[in-house]
Amino acid sequence: MWTPQYRAVSVGMALLVTLVAFENLGVNTAMPRLVVELHGENLYSWPFTVFLVTSLIANVLAGRLCDTRGPAFGLYTGVGLFLVGLVVAGTAGSMWMLLAGRALQGLGGGTQSIAVYVMIAYVYPERSQPAAFGLLSAAWVVPSLVGPFAAGLVTEQASWRWVFLGLVPLAALGAALLLPAVRRLPEQVPAGPGKRGLVIAAVTSAAGISALTWAAEHPSLGSLVIGVAGVVLLLPSLIRLLPNGTLSARPGLPVTVLTRGLLMGAYTAIEVYVTLMLTAVHGYTPLAAGIPLTFGALAWSAGAVVPARKVDVPRIVFVRWGLGFVAAGAAGMVVVASTWGWGWFAFVAWTVASIGMGLGYSSLSVITMRLSETHEQGANAASLQVSERVFSALFVGVGGVLLALLGSAQHPTAAMVVLDIAMAGVALLGVVLVRPTRMAAPMTHPS
Secondary structure (H helix, E strand, O other): OOOOOOHHHHHHHHHHHHHHHHHHHHHHHHHHHHHHHOOOHHHOOHHHHHHHHHHHHHHHHHHHHHHHHOHHHHHHHHHHHHHHHHHHHHOOOOHHHHHHHHHHHHHHHHHHHHHHHHHHHHHOOHHHHHHHHHHHHHOOHHHHHHHHHHHHHHHHHOOOHHHHHOOHHHHHHHHHHHHHHHHOOOOOOOOOOOOOOHHHHHHHHHHHHHHHHHHHHOOOHHHHHHHHHHHHHHHHHHHHHOOOOOOOOOOOHHHHHHHHHHHHHHHHHHHOOHHHHHHHHHOOOHHHHHHHHHHHHHHHHHHHHHHHHOOOOOHHHHHHHHHHHHHHHHHHHHHHHOOOOOOOHHHHHHHHHHHHHHHHHHHHHHHHHHOOOHHHHHHHHHHHHHHHHHHHHHHHHHHHHHHHHHOOOOOOHHHHHHHHHHHHHHHHHHHHHOOHHHOOHHHHOOO
16 A cells, blocks of 8 residues: 555545545534525525535446546546635635535546446455555545544634635545646556436436435425435435345345445434534533544444454455344443433444454455456446445435434434434344355455
8 A cells, every 4th residue: 555656546536536525524513604695595405405415416427437437537527626626616706606516526536436446346356455545544534533623713714715725725635636646547448338317317316315405404394295205206216326236135246235235324313413413412522422433433443443454364254243233332332322321332333343343344345346347447436335325325314214203303312212212123124135055146245
C-alpha cells in the first residue's frame, strides 16, 4: 500500500473518501443554520434525501460506465461532479439551489465510489486489495472524530458555506494524486452483455426509496399508501439492478450482495436511534449521546485492520464473525433501550457492533471483486451499494413504523427493543446464509 509505486494512489484515494465523509458529517452539523438562512425549514430532510437518491442512480450508471470505459473516466467524472456540487451548494442563494448542489454531489460521490472500487481491482495486487478496502473504512475515522466539531466551528465563526467551499481545493488535490495511476488504466474495456433498462430501474428504485423514507417519517393512513407504492416501485427495480438470484440468496455473488445489504441495513437501523435511546430513556445530553457513535467509528476502523493484515485467512471467516458481532451488539442495545437497563452499556454494545462492521464490510467488497469478471466489476460494485442503501432505508423505515405504533420519540423503549431484537435476527440470518457449504469456491479462499 505504501511502497513508492502505490503511495500516491493510496493517499489520493484515502483523501477523496475522507472528503466525502467530512462533507456528509459536516452537512448534518451545518443544516440547522443553513435552512434558517435559506428559508428552507419545511425542506429540512430533503438535502439528505436528494443526496441519497442521486447517489443511488449514479451507482448504477457508474457501474456500467466503468465496465465499458474503465475506471479512469468514471473517477474523473465523479470528482468533477462532486466539485461542481460543492461550489453550487456553497454559493446557494436559495434552498432549491442548495438541493441542486446536493444532487450534483450525490451524482459525483456515487460515481466516484464505484470507480474507486474498480480502480482497486485494477491497480493493487490481489494480496493488497484487502488492505486497500480497509483503507476506505479507515478514511472515515478522522471525519467522524473531528468533522462535526470542525463544521460547527466553521459555521459559527465564519459561514456554513465554507463547509462546502473549503473542501474544493482538497478534492482537487486528491484527484491530482491519482492522476499518474489513472493514466495507466485502460480507457476501453471489452464489454460483456449488460442488462437493459438499468436507467429506468435506477430512477424508479430511487423514487421507491424516497416514498418509503417519506412514509416512515410521516406515519399515517395516507403515508401507508405512499409506502406501499414505494414498495411496488422498488421490488421490480431491485430484480433488474441486482445480480440474478440476490433476493432468493442464490449461492455465490448473489448471496454476497444480499449479505452486504443485511449487514449494513441492520447496523444503520440501530445507529440512527442510538442517540434517541440515550436522550429519551436515560436523560443523556445530545453531546454525550453522540459519543458512542464516535467510539463506533474508531471500532469500525480497528475491525477493518484485521482482515487487511490477515490476507491468508478466508474472507468468509471475517464476514461470518462480522455478522455475529453485529448481532451481539444489536442484542446488547436491548439493555440500553430498556428503562431498567444502563445507558453506559451503549458504549460496549455499539463498539462490538462496529468491530463487526469493520470485519465484514470490506471483506464483502474483496469477495465481490474476486467473483467478478473484468467487464462486470463496475456493475457488481454498484450492486453492493444499491443493496446496502436499499436495506438501510427499509430497516430504518421499520424503526420509524415501530416508533409510531409502539411508542413515541419521548417513550421509545418498546419500539426500540423490538427493533434491536429484529436487527439481531437479521444479522444472524446473514450468518446462516454465508455458511461455507453455500458459497462458491472462489469465495472460500483469499486467492
